[in-house]
Amino acid sequence: MxxxxxxxxxxxxxxxVALVLLGFTACQKESITPKELQPGPDNGLVSDRSANTVVxxxxxxxxxxxxxxAVVKTGQANxxxxxxxxxxxxxxxxxAFAQLPAPFNNAANISNISNQxxxxxxRQIIRYHLVPGKRTAAQLTNGSYNTLKTSATPNDNRxxxxxxxxxxxxxNGVSKVIAADIQASNGTIHVIDKVLSFPTQxxxxxxxxxxxxxxxVAxxxxxxxxxxxxxxxxxxTVFAPTDxAFAQLPAPxxxxxxxKNISDQAxxxxxRRVLLYHVIAARVFxxxxxxxxxxxxxxxxxxxxxxxANGAQVKGDGNASASNIIITNILARNxxxxxxxxxxxx
Numbered sequence: 001m002x003x004x005x006x007x008x009x010x011x012x013x014x015x016x017v018a019l020v021l022l023g024f025t026a027c028q029k030e031s032i033t034p035k036e037l038q039p040g041p042d043n044g045l046v047s048d049r050s051a052n053t054v055v056x057x058x059x060x061x062x063x064x065x066x067x068x069x070a071v072v073k074t075g076q077a078n079x080x081x082x083x084x085x086x087x088x089x090x091x092x093x094x095x096a097f098a099q100l101p102a103p104f105n106n107a108a109n110i111s112n113i114s115n116q117x118x119x120x121x122x123r124q125i126i127r128y129h130l131v132p133g134k135r136t137a138a139q140l141t142n143g144s145y146n147t148l149k150t151s152a153t154p155n156d157n158r159x160x161x162x163x164x165x166x167x168x169x170x171x172n173g174v175s176k177v178i179a180a181d182i183q184a185s186n187g188t189i190h191v192i193d194k195v196l197s198f199p200t201q202x203x204x205x206x207x208x209x210x211x212x213x214x215x216x217v218a219x220x221x222x223x224x225x226x227x228x229x230x231x232x233x234x235x236x237t238v239f240a241p242t243d244x245a246f247a248q249l250p251a252p253x254x255x256x257x258x259x260k261n262i263s264d265q266a267x268x269x270x271x272r273r274v275l276l277y278h279v280i281a282a283r284v285f286x287x288x289x290x291x292x293x294x295x296x297x298x299x300x301x302x303x304x305x306x307x308x309a310n311g312a313q314v315k316g317d318g319n320a321s322a323s324n325i326i327i328t329n330i331l332a333r334n335x336x337x338x339x340x341x342x343x344x345x346x
Contacts, residue, residue: 054080054089054184066097069107074123079148080130085186087148088131088140090159090171092195093178100195124149128157128198134188137169137180144283149198154232155333156198162287172196173285173329173336203238203332204229212339215246218256223272229334236335237280237295239304239314241343245323249343273299277316277346280304283336286312286328302346314338318345 055077058064071077079085094106103109104122113119128149140161149157162170169177175194182189204226207213220226229238243255252258253271262268276299284295289312294303305315305322313322323342330337 052184053083054085054087054187054189056081057182057184057189058091063093063095064091065107066094066105066110067091069110070097070104070122070126073110073113074119074126076123076126081186083186086132086134087187088133088135088145089184089187089189090129090131090175090177090192090196091189092129092175092192096175096193096195104195125195125197128159128196129192131159136188137177137190140169140190142288153333155234156200156232159196160283160285162285164287165290168287170285170287172331173287197331199331199333201332202230202232202334203236203337206330206332206337207240212242212244213240214256215243215254215259216240218259219246219253219271219275222259222262223268223275225272225275232333234334235281235283237282237284238335238337239278239323239325239340239344240337241278241323241340242326245341245343253343273346274343277302277304277344285336286325286338299346304344314340314344316344316346 052060055068055071058068058071058080071080080089097110098105103113103118110122113122128147130148131145132148142162144158144160147157147159151157160172162173164170169180169190171177171192175192175196177190178193179191182191201209204217204220207217207220207229217226220229229236246256246259247254252262252267259271262271277297279298280295281298282295289306289308291306291308293306295306296303302317304317307313307315307322310322312325312328314325315322319342321342323340323344325338326341327339330339
């Protein structure tokens with residue numbers, strides 16, 4: 001479902017690196033857990049380690065060496081050792097850290113970090129993996145959860161739990177729970193396959209910063225909708241057409257400059273309706289997409305149709321064919337963005 005996975009990761013982790021350098025109701029089934037990561041005596045992932053703290057369990061398993069290094073480097077070992085921690089811990093394994101750029105990709109590099117701004121940011125990333133209250137996978141209902149990350153702006157410290165049709169648990173649409181319900185004395189651990197990164201921008205800011213959405217940004221400004229997407233508070237899903245998608249439309253809707261030059265109010269009103277047709281008033285990650293669902297859009301009375309048979313696609317009532325969802329789960333403070341290759345028409 002995640003198309004152009006490399007591009008998605010590159011976008012997300014590039015944003016993470018920039019930040020660092022500048023300072024989603026059923027039980028998770030063990031049958032979906034890779035054998036080598038199932039709780040068992042040969043790998044340290046014992047399902048009941050209730051006599052051990054979260055830190056004890058992490059230290060005892062070599063597959064958490066990068067996580068342990070990050071916890072130590074950021075001074076969070078005492079927090080994770082507290083008897084009264086009572087938290088749900090989403091623990092990235094070494095393979096998860098290895099997907100990150102240096103110096104976050106392994107224990108040795110993490111241990112050698114000396115820049116205090118980088119350490120402070122890494123501390124917030126670690127705390128972004130901690131949810132108050134012990135919850136088993138069965139208790140992780142779909143929705144949002146506050147974390148222990150210090151909130152600098154609204155919605156930058158929340159994670160989102162969702163499930164696929166096969167009941168696989170994902171966080172923020174991208175990180176999969178690959179081993180669940182490891183019980184510690186002071187928390188419950190779920191192993192995840194990607195490090196979680198918290199959002200630092202709103203939907204509008206993400207679009208402005210990315211050079212592939214210049215026509216969309218121009219359309220938002222022309223129609224007076226830009227401020228809606230620049231508000232940090234909100235739960236929106238935006239199917240964002242790329243510049244290549246807008247280029248398929250007739251002038252003056254085919255590029256940013258032509259859109260900026262529109263003066264006819266009827267055309268502006270039509271463009272506004274089209275933009276509202278791309279927005280859902282809820283966070284819908286790729287794992288939430290199901291064949292044939294028709295979510296309501298912000299354009300009153302109008303829905304789009306999701307299909308999965310040929311990969312994740314979304315179709316507007318006025319489109320002859322469906323648009324491919326080419327990049328998924330770009331997390332923003334006020335919602336989530338999925339890039340599409342065709343403008344949706346109501």
